[in-house]
Amino acid sequence: MASASSGTLGFVTASMLTLLGCNVAIENPPAYDAERDLCAAKGAKEWDALLESCREEFEADGGCAGLISFTGQLENEALTVDSELGINEFFDRVTVDGVEIRQQIKLHGRSPYFVFAFEFRGLGGELSDEDQQRSLSFGSGTGDFESLDDELVRGALRMTVGGETKAFAPRRGNLTIAHQAQDEQSATFEADFGTAGDHLTGCFHAFAPKRIITRDTAADAGL
Amino acid sequence: MPACSRRSWRRAAPRLLVLALIALALEVRPAAAQEGELDIEDVQLDALLERDLDEQLGTTTAVSRKSENVMTAPAAMSILTWEQIRLSGARTVPDLLRWIPGVQVYRNGPGNHVVSLRGTGGLNGNNVVVTINGIAINSPLDASVDWDLVPVHVLDIERIEVVRGPVSTIYGQNAYTGVINIVTREAYGRSTSVAARGELGSDLELGVLGALSGRYASNGESSQVSVLGSGELDGTGRGGVDLDVPSMRRAGVVSHLQVATGRSSHLGVDLCASISERSSLDHLVLESNPQTRALLLGAVHFAAQDISDVLESAEISARSMAHLTETDPSLYQGFSYADTRSNRTAIGADVGFRLAPQLGLTVGAESVLDWVDAPYVNPSANDRIYPGHGAYGTLTYSPFERLHLTLGGRGDLPPATASFELSYRGSVVYEANAWSLRLAAASAYRTPSYVELGGRFVDPATGLILLEGDPDLNSPTNETIELGLIVAPIATLHIMPTIYVSRLRDVIIEDFEPLVRRTFTNDPHARDLLGGELEADWQARDDLGLALNLGTLHWLNADEHETPTVGVPKQSSAVVAGARVHGTLLRERVGYGFGANFASQRVFAVRAGVPPSIIDSDVAAQTHAFAMAEYFLGSDLPLWLSLRVLAALPDAAESPLPAASAGGATAVLGLAYGKE
Numbered sequence: 001m002a003s004a005s006s007g008t009l010g011f012v013t014a015s016m017l018t019l020l021g022c023n024v025a026i027e028n029p030p031a032y033d034a035e036r037d038l039c040a041a042k043g044a045k046e047w048d049a050l051l052e053s054c055r056e057e058f059e060a061d062g063g064c065a066g067l068i069s070f071t072g073q074l075e076n077e078a079l080t081v082d083s084e085l086g087i088n089e090f091f092d093r094v095t096v097d098g099v100e101i102r103q104q105i106k107l108h109g110r111s112p113y114f115v116f117a118f119e120f121r122g123l124g125g126e127l128s129d130e131d132q133q134r135s136l137s138f139g140s141g142t143g144d145f146e147s148l149d150d151e152l153v154r155g156a157l158r159m160t161v162g163g164e165t166k167a168f169a170p171r172r173g174n175l176t177i178a179h180q181a182q183d184e185q186s187a188t189f190e191a192d193f194g195t196a197g198d199h200l201t202g203c204f205h206a207f208a209p210k211r212i213i214t215r216d217t218a219a220d221a222g223l
Numbered sequence: 224m225p226a227c228s229r230r231s232w233r234r235a236a237p238r239l240l241v242l243a244l245i246a247l248a249l250e251v252r253p254a255a256a257q258e259g260e261l262d263i264e265d266v267q268l269d270a271l272l273e274r275d276l277d278e279q280l281g282t283t284t285a286v287s288r289k290s291e292n293v294m295t296a297p298a299a300m301s302i303l304t305w306e307q308i309r310l311s312g313a314r315t316v317p318d319l320l321r322w323i324p325g326v327q328v329y330r331n332g333p334g335n336h337v338v339s340l341r342g343t344g345g346l347n348g349n350n351v352v353v354t355i356n357g358i359a360i361n362s363p364l365d366a367s368v369d370w371d372l373v374p375v376h377v378l379d380i381e382r383i384e385v386v387r388g389p390v391s392t393i394y395g396q397n398a399y400t401g402v403i404n405i406v407t408r409e410a411y412g413r414s415t416s417v418a419a420r421g422e423l424g425s426d427l428e429l430g431v432l433g434a435l436s437g438r439y440a441s442n443g444e445s446s447q448v449s450v451l452g453s454g455e456l457d458g459t460g461r462g463g464v465d466l467d468v469p470s471m472r473r474a475g476v477v478s479h480l481q482v483a484t485g486r487s488s489h490l491g492v493d494l495c496a497s498i499s500e501r502s503s504l505d506h507l508v509l510e511s512n513p514q515t516r517a518l519l520l521g522a523v524h525f526a527a528q529d530i531s532d533v534l535e536s537a538e539i540s541a542r543s544m545a546h547l548t549e550t551d552p553s554l555y556q557g558f559s560y561a562d563t564r565s566n567r568t569a570i571g572a573d574v575g576f577r578l579a580p581q582l583g584l585t586v587g588a589e590s591v592l593d594w595v596d597a598p599y600v601n602p603s604a605n606d607r608i609y610p611g612h613g614a615y616g617t618l619t620y621s622p623f624e625r626l627h628l629t630l631g632g633r634g635d636l637p638p639a640t641a642s643f644e645l646s647y648r649g650s651v652v653y654e655a656n657a658w659s660l661r662l663a664a665a666s667a668y669r670t671p672s673y674v675e676l677g678g679r680f681v682d683p684a685t686g687l688i689l690l691e692g693d694p695d696l697n698s699p700t701n702e703t704i705e706l707g708l709i710v711a712p713i714a715t716l717h718i719m720p721t722i723y724v725s726r727l728r729d730v731i732i733e734d735f736e737p738l739v740r741r742t743f744t745n746d747p748h749a750r751d752l753l754g755g756e757l758e759a760d761w762q763a764r765d766d767l768g769l770a771l772n773l774g775t776l777h778w779l780n781a782d783e784h785e786t787p788t789v790g791v792p793k794q795s796s797a798v799v800a801g802a803r804v805h806g807t808l809l810r811e812r813v814g815y816g817f818g819a820n821f822a823s824q825r826v827f828a829v830r831a832g833v834p835p836s837i838i839d840s841d842v843a844a845q846t847h848a849f850a851m852a853e854y855f856l857g858s859d860l861p862l863w864l865s866l867r868v869l870a871a872l873p874d875a876a877e878s879p880l881p882a883a884s885a886g887g888a889t890a891v892l893g894l895a896y897g898k899e
Contacts, residue, residue: 024607024608024609024610024638024639025639025640025641025694026604026609026639026640026673026676026677026692026694027601027603027604027677027694028601028603028604028676028677028678028679028691028692028693028694029601029603030691030740030741031679031688031691074739075736075737075738075739076737077737077739077740077741079739110687112687112688113687113688113691113738113739113740114687114738114739115685115687159738159739160738161685161687161689161738161834162682162687162689162833162834162835163834164735164738164834164835166738
């Protein structure tokens, strides 16, 4: 009878544990949880400090090419990324009058899950050491996004991991340029990628070790 | 000499080993064999006629973990006996399982198999509970089964019992599509038996196979003990790819001790240890490199019967199992299971009541502790202990002699998930003298693995996360309704057809499509499966038996929701069938068997591996054929000689994984010594 009592006791004990829910669910927070949204107002101080440090590093040995941060949702997954920028590429055009206009920038960064490149084409606007507040729209449809004279910009985000790559194009939203100098560009962006829920807001401040410059000829200018 | 009791079958069987066709050509003198040198017992066909179907089919403990007649068991099941195993030609347990309807097997390389039941399993093979003498050996990490770690030679298996369909009410998590119970050989009656066996073989490319095994078993007045050891090297079937596919090397021992502690109570202790090295290839590890795995298992149970008029049985059990996987990470480009350690420790109690002559109640509970330590699990989840609990009850009622009703339910809080899982089983079985009809409905669930829940594989080259689990995954569930018939139109023929419909919900898909990760997701669409199984066994004459097995799958709606990821239904063959002939000749001095099984084409167009690769290689229909013969040399020196020839046709890999190797053709010569 002792065995029966033990068995019954075990059953009762285990049943009670079951009813009490004494188990531990596994934790596996996404690595995005450790990333920071440095573009939000509460991240401003940290952004400024990191940017200053990055600038010093860039000026010393070109080691940090800027900062980028964004948050939102892609592929039904909430994500937040803060990253130093790697080698950036600035594409500028110099008119026959000697005016420098920004055509395009390419920014390279990494998240815990993928490396990425942001590309903005048809930026337009002269280069200046002064801050500005110029807003461009991510358009869709038939707009001439290569034009440097309008308020449209074409954006693209390409993610790469493990030999696989995927591109996303903003369908709506805007890019607001805050600073556009010869070797420096900063902006905030808000992009809707067209797929339900896929949306990113973010900001970047990029330094360019070198620019790719195209010079207009008189023929280009129609002279 | 009694005519053909089960015991006489068993006692005669070990003496029946082996002669090959070659041996027949060399030394066999049938006349000498007929001169009555042996004291083995005759098997008379008319004796079979005297036994009713119930007795012929025997009993099983696999369905309910208590002894019950196969004919009235509340689930579809198949049994391969030792004689059938011996004459099946199989060299491995997975190859044996090819003869069971509803089972699908494919081989990645030597010692590396994936076994699934009733169309689920695909590239994973973690939807079925596998037990050795009733003790589960599934990996705590992901519920997969390392068939190379089964620590017994296939000819030291007394029988294999396969329960098809959901059985979570008894076995808890992961008895999603069934249970496979491997029963090792023991001594019969009050006796001592010893056996030793050696095998040597080769494939056409001169890949070598060798095996040594031994068994000691003794039944005393108040104790039973058995110790089985085996070692094996398998370098056959490594063709098909331009890679150096590792051979399989393994060694294992399993022991069982049972001591009577009273007139109707006993204490049992089981120990098991196994180590193996074989190809690492699986659906996440797309590389074929040497991988070492080990299994350590210890279990103790105390059981008492007939305690009082009401209290029929009581059992307390405890078991602990450790799995280890080691690889050399420097060999791998992608993912490897390096430095994986896991443990599952469980205690349980089970009490059976006889509430009335026709009414029985079994209640039980089990608590489990899981521990997993692996570098590809998120550090926040790794190296922690996860408790789980389950409680169950089963009511059996026989309102009259021929009708048996079973109703069972179980609630679980599985380790590592926050969800409560409920499973059920209900059945009605009607039996007559020569047939029984079973209608059953049941559900089961599979706990998401620690990789699916907590996985985080960081690519050492780039530092990027290539695979990530999702702790919010639901447990996949399987709800099945089945109708089964066991019928003996003549006394020597058993036919067992089963038809079933299953609804699979929350199937876990490995979805490598999103680059932002969360690699695993529940399929939001239920999948409905209509399946049929047929098993037939005809002992046509004393020296001639025929067996058929057939399993068919038809997905009712899954095509509508296919995704290019691991988990699509077409990874299973729609038809798996087998036929074999076996028997004994010359007063059981010669045993023979030949036959073939067939699996229809399977379709793979999936992303798999870490980093993910596209696997787009349909696996053609494949046939496995065998022929075997055995010859008993003499009772003074009880030696058996055997030859087994196996061939996979076509000689192509039956796995879609890029580094999988073809099975090829193998011949194995065996010499065995055995004394009862």
